[in-house]
Amino acid sequence: MLFEAFLSSTAMESVFSPTAVVQSMMDVEAALARAAARVGLIPAPAAQAIASLCRAELYDVPALVAAAPRSGNLALPVVQRLRETVALFDPSAAVYVHRGASAQDLVDTAMVLRTREALRLIDDDLQQLCARLLELAERHAAVPLLGRTMMQPAQVISLRFKLMNWLMPLLRSAERLREQGQASLLLQLGAPSARWTRWATAPRTCWRPWPPSCRCRCPTCAGTRSATAGCAWAWRWACCAATSASWRRTSR
Structure with a gap:
């Protein structure tokens, strides 16, 4: 603590x-x-x-x-x-x-849901920080500031220039964080090994309709539906895929 x-x-x-x-x-x-x-x-x-x-x-x-x-x-x-x-x-x-799930599936997917919420908080904080820096840069655009090089006084710069140099890396980092978050927050559904044979021989069926706002492809019907990203649609996708012989595992 x-x-x-x-x-x-x-x-x-x-x-x-x-x-x-x-x-x-x-x-x-x-x-x-x-x-x-x-x-x-x-x-x-x-x-x-x-x-x-x-x-x-x-x-x-x-x-x-x-x-x-x-x-x-x-x-x-x-x-x-x-x-x-x-x-x-x-x-x-x-x-x-x-x-149809293992203990690891439950722990990992629950932590993905928690991490998604944590990333949202970090993104909110970054947006607030960037907005504040931009506001200060606009307000103090003409304020002179002594520039430095090799820790020595150099030419005069503006406070806006200094603030923008703080802002730009934060904007890039925020964008990369969103991209990596989207790529990394994956469903874990390894399932107990005994389940694979049972699922592989299950009748083919397709879950419809897909839930609403994420683009995803059904491995059974190869159709694309509009869906909401989140735990529920991911598990539905997984169960739909599990009935297909072409099941692809999503794991670490």
């Missing part, structure tokens, strides 16, 4: 808080269940029962975190507790909790 006060922020700390991480895991489980139901891998009522209980406030988050070291990761206690809770309300649906 030595550096958090000045190297982070309250908003960023909340992004990776235990409750936020557990909620992202629950979001993944809910999306996985809905996706599996849409392509006929699990019954729709079971998916609805699972998704309705994927809310972190229903669970003792500190107890889940405390159980993580014994399990080796946070996914196992989360899945176990979710399965037990689903069984209380719909015993027949409990067997479909976490169906």
Whole structure:
């Protein structure tokens, strides 16, 4: 806790808080269940029962975190507790909790969701900083400033020139951060090895309609749909692709 006060922020700390991480895991489980139901891998009522209980406030988050070291990761206690809770309300649906995914899939995809939110906060801060520098540069365009070279006084420059030299690298870095974020925030769906044979022999089916604002291509029908980037569409895409013999794994 030595550096958090000045190297982070309250908003960023909340992004990776235990409750936020557990909620992202629950979001993944809910999306996985809905996706599996849409392509006929699990019954729709079971998916609805699972998704309705994927809310972190229903669970003792500190107890889940405390159980993580014994399990080796946070996914196992989360899945176990979710399965037990689903069984209380719909015993027949409990067997479909976490169906087709591994613990690594759950942890990695949940952290991708958290990282996406963290990148959004960083991007917001960068935009505010750039806007402030631009405002100062316009306001002080004619203010003279002594330039330096080799730590020695040189010709006179403007404060605007100095501020713009701070601004331009920040703009480039912000753009690269957005590009790398888009390229790196990938779904992890390795699945338990036993699932691959079962999925490879499943009937071909295509999930339609694609969710709304990201361009993606269905490996089964080769059609392109308009969709919203996020956990739900990614899992639906994965389940759709899993029914195709030409399944391509997205993993590290």
